[in-house]
Every structure is written in C-alpha cells, then in structure tokens.
Amino acid sequence: MPLTEQQKKRLRGLGHKMKPVVTIGAGGISDTLLEELTRSLEHHELMKLKVNLGDRSERDDAIQAVCEHSGAQLIQRVGNIGLLFRKKNKDSKFSAL
Secondary structure, eight states: OOOOHHHHHHHHHHHTTOOEEEEEOTTOOOHHHHHHHHHHHHHHSEEEEEEOOSSHHHHHHHHHHHHHHHTOEEEEEETTEEEEEOOOSSSOTTTTO
16 A cells, blocks of 8 residues: 555654665675565564665666565665665554554
C-alpha cells in the first residue's frame, strides 16, 4: 500500500539521524548484498542505503533495483543516500502508519 505524503514526512524525520546500514560499492548489486538488505529491512523496517556508484543514473537504477527486489519503498533520496521502508507484517514499530 502506498504511503501518504504525511507518512513519508514522518519517516523522513525518523530517518534523519540514521546512519547507512548497507552500502552498495563498486562491485554493484550481488546476491549477498540483497540478502543482507532483506535481513536489515526485516529487522529495522526503516533504513538508509548508501550507493557508491558513478553517476546519478547508475545510483537511481541501483536503488530502483533494490526496491523492486526487496519490496521496499523509497522514501527519500539525497545524493548517494536512499531512505528505504518496508513494514513488517507482525510486531511493526510503525503500526500507526
């Protein structure tokens, strides 16, 4: 279910002080990276992703691919940092959303 702008604003506020949990390096997206990302989303629900790739289009493509694979929603992207959200089915910290 898509998030409203009000919900995204709240998530951006919560994610502001977070540090990136997963980094996509020059090696690009691998199976191991996708597994780690899935594990991190299951645990954190809201997380930052750092993308150390060449230009803007490469970073956009990488973030889009990660979101499609993991089922996460991109809340915000600033430079090489993306804020991702995927709500848990049970015991969600974000049950009010």
